[in-house]
Amino acid sequence: MPSEESQTPARADEFSRKDAVIKGVVAGIGMSLPLLLPRKARAANVPPSSPHLNPAANTSWEGWDNPRLDVNDGWNEWQTILNPNHLPIYHDQFQRIDQAHPKEHWVMVIDLRKCVGCQSCVVACKSENNVPLGVYRTWVDVYQTGETVPDPNGDIVVNGSRYRQEVRLMNVPKLCNHCDNPPCVNICPVMATYKREDGIVLVDPDLCIGCGTCVNACPYDARFLNPVSHTADKCTFCVERVDEGLLPACVTTCVGRARVFGNANDPNSEVALLLAQYPHVVRHPDFGTDPQVFYIGMSGDIATVDDPEIQHMVFTYTSNADSTVAVR
Amino acid sequence: MPLQTGSLLGLEHVYWGILIVIYPYLSGLVAGSFIVGALSKVFGAKQFEPLAKLAAIVTLALLLIAALAPLADARQPSRFLELYTRPHVPYAPMGLFPLIWTVYVLLALAETYFIFRQDNIYLADRAAGWRAVWHRWLTFGWRDVSPRAQRREHAILVVLAAFGILLAFAFHGYIGFIFGSLKARHLWSNPLMMPLFIVSAIVSGIALMILAYVTVVGGLVSRQAVDTGLVARLMNLLMWTIFVDLFLDLVDFLNAGVQAYTTGPTYAGFHAIFMGGPLTFMYWGLQLGFLTAAMILTFFPMVRRSRLGASITSLLVLVSVYAMRYDTVIGGQLQPKVSQGLVQYSPPWLGRDSVQTVVGVFAIAILLIALQLLLLPWDQTWIEYWTRHSR
Known part of the structure; x- marks a missing residue:
């Protein structure tokens, strides 16, 4: 009978309460020791030739699930990664940034005359930032402007008439504009997103509640809800590289040097010289957001309104949009 | 993973x-x-x-x-x-x-x-x-x-x-x-949004109270306990608030659905979504049609004093206000911000x-x-x- 056995426990199994408390405290301290000790960044102890890194041997390897990531190497300490120098941050009243006369104001100038539409910046961004499948921090849309006109010597034959295409392809790299008046930062209910004094707009993934207001508030659709972290996510200008004196990954990889990154407050920087010498536009100036990504050689039609009668989007990443239904 | x-x-x-x-x-x-x-x-x-x-x-x-x-x-x-x-x-x-x-x-x-x-x-x-x-x-x-x-x-x-x-x-x-x-959404960025929401809230609240009164008191106490005079007074209140709501809907339509009176993207979005687009029936049939039908029903004293008539009117109003929320929240997001065409959505x-x-x-x-x-x-x-x- 089990009840009889439970009533007569074996004497050998008994131990004193004091022993149990001491053992428990020792075990608890032992287990929490890695958390109590100061943590330093260190590489995980995985040899580069590990089968974990071989996609054939490790089928669960999907990019962001990198087995070489060590929990204790500081990769998720966002306060340190996003703002190592503790620059002042702003959640509203962005005019105070100008009044503070910051040393640096990071901007990007994109020379569309040099963009060949190779999409390598998209790949570099994905690789650098572990951007999950299906979402993008930067992307390159391809527009076709112009029209098909009748021409007796044209190479297009429709119903016996000949036509010629007077069109021009435009590759338009798009990313977060790091606006000087960012509506996405203003409307964040928990101040999880902010603008650094050097102009970079960032999201703290430890604070974001994922309500999606900033995603809806961005006129450029530069924000998205990250399907892995379940928080708002966006281009950071590769802030961890910029803070170390490097260029953003998309700028480093750009084959035609169409993307130029630099400090607009330095009059001798390449971006300042480009902006001083070439006409440039920003996307959707009508929203009053004061974007800090400037385009050289972009048609004003593309900058202001996506109207299929003026220009046709021949390639885009918007796979959920049904382009058979014309907006106008 | x-x-x-x-x-x-x-x-x-x-x-x-x-x-x-x-x-x-x-x-x-x-x-x-x-x-x-x-x-x-x-x-x-x-x-x-x-x-x-x-x-x-x-x-x-x-x-x-x-x-x-x-x-x-x-x-x-x-x-x-x-x-x-x-x-x-x-x-x-x-x-x-x-x-x-x-x-x-x-x-x-x-x-x-x-x-x-x-x-x-x-x-x-x-x-x-x-x-x-x-x-x-x-x-x-x-x-x-x-x-x-x-x-x-x-x-x-x-x-x-x-x-x-x-x-x-x-x-x-x-x-x-x-x-x-949210100025990024052309169909949302509208000063009418606040009064429109408040008035439709009062409309739906009155309708809910009529329905709750008739069903809870009529179902859990007794049918005779339902005061038809009170229901008629609520229906009278409902009529006037629906009138204000429809007026605001008309102003909203004039400020979004007529090309001469509004900005290009607002008109384009409204036209593509509510006039021949995916939410046409939701807007004209459910949001405006049901609300108009409910207002016409409140005109008749027979309907006002009838438990069934008042309940049907309230249901029409509740469906209409739900459609209004759907048209606002989903409809505003069907217009793309950076691309062409319409975003597709089905819950x-x-x-x-x-x-x-x-x-x-x-x-x-x-x-x-x-x-x-x-x-x-x-x-x-x-x-x-x-x-x-x-x-």
């Missing part, structure tokens, strides 16, 4: 799904039912007195549920305390949510306490068993029913109701402003942000209303029954 992208493929999405549709819907019902319940207190309209207790029950239940909808929509709902510890006021419209909602819940609880206090004392004295204990506990020790105490209680209720009406406007007005403040049946979740939220609301009907002295015949049959 399996990849959980859900519907997150492509750039343009409906980021706020069907739960954000029912968020303003529920909060509108809260605001409207509170205002109906406060009519007898603030404006001295004694004919609405029988509704006050039922309105308090419905308001409290829906108010608690109204916070669940955006919580279920947020991707990190466990971080909701950030809304209390670091709200971005006054810059973020949604940063006001914890303040207004918490004050409103406290106010609704206080109103529930004072409005049921005398009946709780009555039951504490006369009932037996757990019911006596429960209702004695609900009085919180204040068991004074002298005329002076009653006058004081009435004064407190009037102050609570007046402050509550202000809060009802704030609660629903700020939700309208959450949409109105999923199961899973996160789906019809299943909505059904669950409403089920909790009905559960809360049922619990309150069983545990609060809302009707005189039920009170008599409880005094006789409790042990």
Whole structure:
């Protein structure tokens, strides 16, 4: 009978309460020791030739699930990664940034005359930032402007008439504009997103509640809800590289040097010289957001309104949009 | 780790799904039912007195549920305390949510306490068993029913109701402003958003109270207990508020649907979505058609005084206001921001942000209303029954 056995426990199994408390405290301290000790960044102890890194041997390897990531190497300490120098941050009243006369104001100038539409910046961004499948921090849309006109010597034959295409392809790299008046930062209910004094707009993934207001508030659709972290996510200008004196990954990889990154407050920087010498536009100036990504050689039609009668989007990443239904 | 992208493929999405549709819907019902319940207190309209207790029950239940909808929509709902510890006021419209909602819940609880206090004392004295204990506990020790105490209680209720009406406007007005403040969405960025939401909230609240009065009193007490004169007065009120709502809808249409009067993207979006687009029937048929039909029904004295007629009119209004929320929340997001064409959306049946979740939220609301009907002295015949049959 089990009840009889439970009533007569074996004497050998008994131990004193004091022993149990001491053992428990020792075990608890032992287990929490890695958390109590100061943590330093260190590489995980995985040899580069590990089968974990071989996609054939490790089928669960999907990019962001990198087995070489060590929990204790500081990769998720966002306060340190996003703002190592503790620059002042702003959640509203962005005019105070100008009044503070910051040393640096990071901007990007994109020379569309040099963009060949190779999409390598998209790949570099994905690789650098572990951007999950299906979402993008930067992307390159391809527009076709112009029209098909009748021409007796044209190479297009429709119903016996000949036509010629007077069109021009435009590759338009798009990313977060790091606006000087960012509506996405203003409307964040928990101040999880902010603008650094050097102009970079960032999201703290430890604070974001994922309500999606900033995603809806961005006129450029530069924000998205990250399907892995379940928080708002966006281009950071590769802030961890910029803070170390490097260029953003998309700028480093750009084959035609169409993307130029630099400090607009330095009059001798390449971006300042480009902006001083070439006409440039920003996307959707009508929203009053004061974007800090400037385009050289972009048609004003593309900058202001996506109207299929003026220009046709021949390639885009918007796979959920049904382009058979014309907006106008 | 399996990849959980859900519907997150492509750039343009409906980021706020069907739960954000029912968020303003529920909060509108809260605001409207509170205002109906406060009519007898603030404006001295004694004919609405029988509704006050039922309105308090419905308001409290829906108010608690109204916070669940955006919580279920947020991707990190466990971080909701950030809304209390670091709200971005006054810059973020949604940063006001914890303040207004918490004050409103406290106010609704206080109103529930004072409005049921005398009946709780009555039951504490006369009932037996757990019911006596429960209702004695609900009085919180204040068991004074002298005329002076009653006058004081009435004064407190009037102050609570007046402050509550202000809060009802704030609660629903700020939700309208959450949409109105997003200039990136052409169909949302509209100064009409706040009054439109408030008026449709009152419309839906009156309709809900008619429906709740007819079904709860008619179904749980007796059909004869339903005061058709009271229903007719509510229908009269409904007629005038629908008239204001339709007027605001007309102004909204003139400012979004006519090419000469509005900006290019606003007209383009409105035209593509509501005039031949995916939400054409939702807008013209359900939102405007049902509301117009309901207003015409309120013209007939026969319908006003009939329990069935009033219920059908209220159902039409409730469907119409739901369609208005859907057209606003989903319709505004169908217009792409950076590409061409329209974003496609159909609410999923199961899973996160789906019809299943909505059904669950409403089920909790009905559960809360049922619990309150069983545990609060809302009707005189039920009170008599409880005094006789409790042990």
